[in-house]
Amino acid sequence: MSQTLITPRTLKGFRDYPPAIMIPREAMMDTARRVFRSFGFAPIDTPVLEYLQILTGKGSEETDRQIYNFTTRGGREVAMRFDLTVPLARFAAQHINALGTPFRRYHIAPVWRGENPQSGRYREFVQCDFDTIGTESAVSDTEVIMVVNRLLNELGFDEFTISINNRMVLSGLLEKLDLIEKTTDVLRCLDKIGKIGREAVAKEMVDSASVTSDQANQVLALSDLDDEPESVLDSLLEIVSGSETGVQGVERLGEVYRSAIASGVSPERLRLDVSIARGLDYYTGTIFETTLDELPGIGSICSGGRYDNLASLYTKQRLPGIGGSLGLDRLLAAMEQLKLLPSQSVSAPTMIAYFDKSLKEDYLKMSSQLRSAGLGIEMYPDPKRLAAQLKYADQKGFSHVIIAGDREWQNGEVQVKTLATKESHTIAYQHDAFEELARFLGSTIAESE
Amino acid sequence: MSQTLITPRTLKGFRDYPPAIMIPREAMMDTARRVFRSFGFAPIDTPVLEYLQILTGKGSEETDRQIYNFTTRGGREVAMRFDLTVPLARFAAQHINALGTPFRRYHIAPVWRGENPQSGRYREFVQCDFDTIGTESAVSDTEVIMVVNRLLNELGFDEFTISINNRMVLSGLLEKLDLIEKTTDVLRCLDKIGKIGREAVAKEMVDSASVTSDQANQVLALSDLDDEPESVLDSLLEIVSGSETGVQGVERLGEVYRSAIASGVSPERLRLDVSIARGLDYYTGTIFETTLDELPGIGSICSGGRYDNLASLYTKQRLPGIGGSLGLDRLLAAMEQLKLLPSQSVSAPTMIAYFDKSLKEDYLKMSSQLRSAGLGIEMYPDPKRLAAQLKYADQKGFSHVIIAGDREWQNGEVQVKTLATKESHTIAYQHDAFEELARFLGSTIAESE
Numbered sequence A, B: 001m002s003q004t005l006i007t008p009r010t011l012k013g014f015r016d017y018p019p020a021i022m023i024p025r026e027a028m029m030d031t032a033r034r035v036f037r038s039f040g041f042a043p044i045d046t047p048v049l050e051y052l053q054i055l056t057g058k059g060s061e062e063t064d065r066q067i068y069n070f071t072t073r074g075g076r077e078v079a080m081r082f083d084l085t086v087p088l089a090r091f092a093a094q095h096i097n098a099l100g101t102p103f104r105r106y107h108i109a110p111v112w113r114g115e116n117p118q119s120g121r122y123r124e125f126v127q128c129d130f131d132t133i134g135t136e137s138a139v140s141d142t143e144v145i146m147v148v149n150r151l152l153n154e155l156g157f158d159e160f161t162i163s164i165n166n167r168m169v170l171s172g173l174l175e176k177l178d179l180i181e182k183t184t185d186v187l188r189c190l191d192k193i194g195k196i197g198r199e200a201v202a203k204e205m206v207d208s209a210s211v212t213s214d215q216a217n218q219v220l221a222l223s224d225l226d227d228e229p230e231s232v233l234d235s236l237l238e239i240v241s242g243s244e245t246g247v248q249g250v251e252r253l254g255e256v257y258r259s260a261i262a263s264g265v266s267p268e269r270l271r272l273d274v275s276i277a278r279g280l281d282y283y284t285g286t287i288f289e290t291t292l293d294e295l296p297g298i299g300s301i302c303s304g305g306r307y308d309n310l311a312s313l314y315t316k317q318r319l320p321g322i323g324g325s326l327g328l329d330r331l332l333a334a335m336e337q338l339k340l341l342p343s344q345s346v347s348a349p350t351m352i353a354y355f356d357k358s359l360k361e362d363y364l365k366m367s368s369q370l371r372s373a374g375l376g377i378e379m380y381p382d383p384k385r386l387a388a389q390l391k392y393a394d395q396k397g398f399s400h401v402i403i404a405g406d407r408e409w410q411n412g413e414v415q416v417k418t419l420a421t422k423e424s425h426t427i428a429y430q431h432d433a434f435e436e437l438a439r440f441l442g443s444t445i446a447e448s449e
Helices: A019-038 A052-056 A061-066 A085-099 A138-154 A167-176 A180-190 A198-208 A213-224 A229-240 A244-263 A328-337 A357-372 A386-396 A406-411 A435-448 B019-038 B052-056 B061-066 B085-099 B138-154 B167-176 B180-190 B198-208 B213-224 B229-240 B244-263 B328-337 B357-372 B386-396 B406-411 B435-448
Strands: A049-051 A069-071 A077-080 A103-112 A124-133 A160-166 A270-272 A283-292 A302-307 A321-326 A350-352 A377-379 A400-403 A413-418 A423-428 B049-051 B069-071 B077-080 B103-112 B124-133 B160-166 B270-272 B283-292 B302-307 B321-326 B350-352 B377-379 B400-403 B413-418 B423-428
Touching: A019 A103, A019 A124, A019 A138, A019 A328, A049 A052, A049 A085, A052 A069, A052 A077, A052 A085, A069 B069, A085 A103, A085 A124, A124 A138, A124 A328, A138 A160, A138 A244, A138 A283, A138 A302, A138 A321, A138 B357, A160 A167, A160 A244, A167 A180, A167 A213, A167 A229, A167 A244, A167 A283, A180 A198, A180 A213, A198 A213, A229 A244, A229 A270, A244 A270, A244 A283, A244 B357, A283 A321, A350 A357, A350 A386, A357 A377, A357 A406, A357 A435, A357 B138, A357 B244, A386 A400, A400 A435, A406 A413, A413 A435, A423 A435, B019 B103, B019 B124, B019 B138, B019 B328, B049 B052, B049 B085, B052 B069, B052 B077, B052 B085, B085 B103, B085 B124, B085 B321, B124 B138, B124 B328, B138 B160, B138 B244, B138 B283, B138 B302, B138 B321, B160 B167, B160 B244, B167 B180, B167 B213, B167 B229, B167 B244, B167 B283, B180 B198, B180 B213, B198 B213, B229 B244, B229 B270, B244 B270, B244 B283, B283 B321, B350 B357, B350 B386, B357 B377, B357 B406, B357 B435, B386 B400, B400 B435, B406 B413, B413 B435, B423 B435
Parallel strands: A160 A270, A350 A377, A350 A400, B160 B270, B350 B377, B350 B400
Antiparallel strands: A049 A077, A069 A077, A103 A124, A124 A321, A160 A283, A283 A302, A302 A321, A400 A413, A413 A423, B049 B077, B069 B077, B103 B124, B124 B321, B160 B283, B283 B302, B302 B321, B400 B413, B413 B423
């Protein structure tokens, strides 16, 4: 049967995850789930496809350009979600009265954006979002910082910086400078300070946000503040004095900072950075970004903030809250490029060699018994030469191979070969006495980890 | 600011998963992952969007009608995956030489089909697929049965039936009856026997597959066989005698059945059912279906089989294999309807009441310490009346609430209230001695589970 082959390939900007990358990716998702749950965040899921109108209700032009949308056969205008916040807003408007507040949810799921693919950035990527809805408490602001701190620790990072700010500090200053109506433009410029530097931002503020050069300098003075948090807070109080909003912002910023430290977050991991603005205009209070000291080039890997009203497009019910988002796939891609991923490409650490055809059913039974004892066991499926099976085991990265021929079987024992050391141990095994083998494997695997 | 609200709703055939359903759904996915891994299956992921041509290369007309496809802004014809098998075939054609065989992968991910929504069936649903590629060994066939058996046990089901057949048995019979060219039509009819009954199937075979009524009866005689496996195998050998294919099929069927029993699968969970055909024409050997004895109405929840050549559309490399697919969301929906889901809507079993405003930082620190001890702790975010906080805790389903006011704090203790029994215990706690509280919570939570 001859036919033209279809070239197997993925779309531009999309990628496959083979086991060597998917195993650490699943481990990262597990870690995120465990950390979110330990704070009482509960999982939700929403459809990938939503009504286009729901997803673009408040979208920026940029979002609208990047969204994957289409008309279904039934004539509905639909789109694939481009973040997890808009679906949460729709979800909250629909279900919050049944769920009650405070409502803490996490959502770990892919989103799609048709942006130009760059190194380490794909058009499909998993985000890990967590939000507390229905409270304005500073406890929830503090907890967001605690979650990020614990999350990065558990993901294996020691050196990272969580930069915290409060939008009200900025608003207070803009109020004093009479720039409130230019807030969005000014903040958009300010957000670029890390990328293009102070001077370029000042120029852009004057050119595109039409502020005076003096006003621009007063805004940018925020980025000159000392590094010592208590002295930053004192300076800020002066800078915003006279603006009630500004003073409230500085007070909340101080409260969140001090509570985070009191809860056990190391002061070395925290930074007050009043120049971060987080472009999105729905933030109204605490905002934060997180950078890895070892990988500054990838930008913020976990960001978020407080909003006054999550779901105003869909409901009149006011829903304040605060949340954050870990860019899991972006972090994974960066770790992959920098060869920071643990190398593990097998799911089960032990392989049973299929050594003697007449013992097939015995191997199957042994595999089943060891699995019941909580061990991961892969049986080689074909009775090939032992050398070929051991080569497979080596290349895949198993830690142990169980080898048992007729002779061992008759003696009530098996050989366990440790691949790293090439040592072999003879261990007692019979179908009605598999505990010793299970114990041996359990303890040597635990040691080698 | 007055504006028209957008009605918050999901598309027809799509659904939200609130915590009460998402918590058991995540638990089911965790269980599937754990079981797959214990057999050495490794995770992969592939893009939701693929080139339309890749997804529909071998699709049936029905698949093509149900697929969500569209043209991107860049002019590419793309589609959302409608199963996990076609993406696996594309993935294998692209990567199998780098990965090596035997290759065992699992893939737990949503798929989309624009079919008419029915009770318990949605247009977006998660499937859990597992496949072993690159071997024709009966060990892999047997392992599929072992995986399904362990999976359902671990998901909490005791009463289920895995029905096994082999396509070669059917092919052998059709060969003898000179019906080989009508295979697809005959099997499509035969597949309906569970739904419409033997007589209707016989009629349909005559009417739509143009076989004689005698031939139809000989095919349908397969469903009359005795229930005792060894006698079924004997009868089958007679039925297909003379057809080499048929004899090979009966032998493999017997081997897989006996090996599964030898590995520890209970004979009560297995059934040889030579009338199951699995509509898809790519199956060539062992095929199986799984029904829950308690929920027969939902049909097969885990099915699959052996194929000769997975990726022939994309590569000349022959890739035989065998796999199965658990319809996780369909099973979940059935369990939900029948109220079989465990009721749990909190992620963390213990709540700290925010009782005394002056102790905020102390509560935060306590929560952090207990989390570091491996406990799930939610702190109530607002210093509301205790009664309101306890009501929230009750409604949400927490098991314990930690209550500590100024007096307790000064005595170096806290109250732990068990909500189910309304008992309170006084437990020692200080910031530098939290171990007793952690131990108490750990042991009482373990008890109450």
